[in-house]
């Protein structure tokens with residue numbers, strides 16, 4: 455990891471004389487210590503309520519660290535000057551829009567799909583290869599659906615997900631509310647990690663620790679690059695959207711001890727905001743946070759604290775983003791009120807799930823849900839419009855982030871502790887030996903997957919199928 459003093463020194467060097475006058479952007483310098491910005495996908499349809507993009511999956515190079523790294527990634531096919539980026543193009547839309555994605559698989563020799571993590575959509579659009587087939591090399595697929603929910607979502611393959619995701623195939627979809635809260639600025643931070651091989655490509659080798667805990671990179675990336683600096687107005691109120699796209703790494707976020715006001719989860723705004731000093735973000739999870747930056751001082755630092763992963767394994771502490779403060783007379787200083795009415799669910803029937811693993815040979819763990827290993831599992835049959843409590847038991851000494859496709863659930867409690875607010879999630883961290891109780895409403899009909907969001911676990915068996923009957 456970058457020693458913080460060096461990062462800070464480089465940050466100051468990059469800021470001398472290069473701040474955009476009165477602008478809201480990050481420093482205009484090409485200095486590598488400026489936090490990377492996301493490429494925004496080109497909207498090809500002029501209609502106000504249609505977003506039409508072309509996403510091409512192909513090999514490329516991306517500046518994940520100091521140099522260029524060979525990756526598999528996504529490119530904005532709507533702009534001839536685009537190149538592969540990691541994360542891929544940021545798709546921006548608003549709730550109710552129709553999203554059309556012309557997808558091109560230009561990955562040599564690899565089948566793939568686009569899975570829209572968290573979205574409620576028709577099952578044929580979910581990127582489940584067992585439902586709609588995998589897109590062959592040279593093939594195309596038309597994803598076309600209405601964006602029913604506001605929030606931050608992300609897309610990635612659902613074929614050999616552990617390797618394809620780690621190789622760089624991931625992107626972000628921001629669906630805005632019809633009337634978003636007023637803030638000085640919104641930012642998206644995509645949190646990931648990567649290890650590089652000697653020849654400058656992404657290391658996707660799997661050792662026993664990777665198999666047990668998900669591939670963990672030895673360097674953290676934010677928006678596809680190293681820790682870096684953003685400029686902000688002192689005293690400003692900002693809205694930060696956070697997503698963890700790592701295979702295995704957990705983040706415990708801290709902003710110099712300032713309160714992080716959580717206003718939304720995976721599935722949009724909460725019934726009530728709440729404040730934390732440290733925000734845990736498990737793989738696949740998204741959090742929507744309001745921060746009120748100090749009115750005085752040079753900077754504040756968003757960092758991740760060390761996380762105990764169980765089994766003697768730790769994700770190490772590291773700086774992520776330095777927010778460099780400058781005086782401004784025009785900031786909004788009032789934290790907006792954000793809440794929405796969400797009826798708390800109280801289903802009566804309970805379904806039980808147990809997450810477990812065992813060693814299949816000395817270095818090859820395999821993973822189970824209710825002693826069944828995907829794809830040799832029996833689908834669960836339920837009816838649309840009904841709901842159950844899912845009691846999910848983590849029968850292991852390490853974490854599992856649990857994800858259900860095509861719907862949002864409410865977290866009732868984890869080991870008896872209720873979250874205290876009502877909100878919608880599609881991914882929930884289940885700590886070692888803990889039991890999560892989730893209220894799960896069955897929404898779109900079709901065959902949906904549910905699985906651990908650590909793809910090394912899912913691809914080795916910790917995945918199931920949920921058949922929602924019309």
Ligand SMILES: [Cu+2]
Nearest residue numbers: 854906908911
């Ligand atoms: Cu897992």
